[in-house]
Amino acid sequence: MKVMVVDDDIVSRMVLMHLVDACGQFDILEADDGEDAWQQLVDGANPAICFCDLRMPRLSGMELLQRVKGDARLAAMPFVLVTSASDHATIERANGLGADGYLIKPFDGNQVNAFLAPLLTAEPSPEPEAEAPLATMARLGIDGERLQLYLGGFHTQLAGASGELAQMLANEDHDGARLRLDRLHAGCQTLGLNSAASAIRDFPDGPLDATQVQIVLAETVRAVMAQSEALRRLQNGHEST
Secondary structure: OEEEEEOOOHHHHHHHHHHHHHOOOOEEEEEOOHHHHHHHHHOOOOOOEEEEEOOOOOOOHHHHHHHHHOOOOOOOOOEEEEEOOOOHHHHHHHHHHOOOEEEEOOOOHHHHHHHHHHHHOOOOOOOOOOOOHHHHHHHHOOOHHHHHHHHHHHHHHHHHHHHHHHHHHHOOOHHHHHHHHHHHHHHHHHOOOHHHHHHHHOOOOOOOOHHHHHHHHHHHHHHHHHHHHHHHHHHHHHHHO
16 A cells, blocks of 8 residues: 655655554655655556645645645545644645645654554445534524634644644543543534544543544544535535525
8 A cells, every 4th residue: 555755854754754654564655845746646656645744845735735636536535734833724725625634743653543544444434424514503503604614623623632632642641631532522512523522432441542542533534524525515505506
């Protein structure tokens, strides 16, 4: 299985490649900027997932994301933006372009594994279960624009929570981590992300497993993005009538 790693900083690129290699048997495609990555993809490279730095010369990660999601052959490839930025505007724009997740610097092996572990399972992950967007809007008394804003804000929270939880568990602060997960569980319930809420709620008693936490966070991100896309389809359908 091929994994593409794109970063113009050779040290960051080598660290991420090492972490990918530690997660399983992957063939790593290395690209030193977005233009190099795009050329490899145009020439027929077909990675199972792409980790791409956000800020690069010639072709940025955001620009590469836009090209990938606009290409019929490549659009389904999971595209994970690598960044030290977690500001709402950046993540909201990336969400709109179809980013599948975020890897926040400095890197943590558990975060990398959270994106790769689902690719190693025999069965594809089922679509996340969620409340219909219209039902969520009615329950909260908001319109679609406001719900989309809430989903974007929650996505930003998840991006920050990944690194925070990894650090808490590295320090064996399991009580603090559970409190952080409780807040995320409440956010899932508020936004009608049913399967994500169940996954966060169902962690067993005792010390938390850091890898499993990151996998659940990655699945929660997927649920947010699926709900955001469902809402976009609903809004576009209304606009066309």
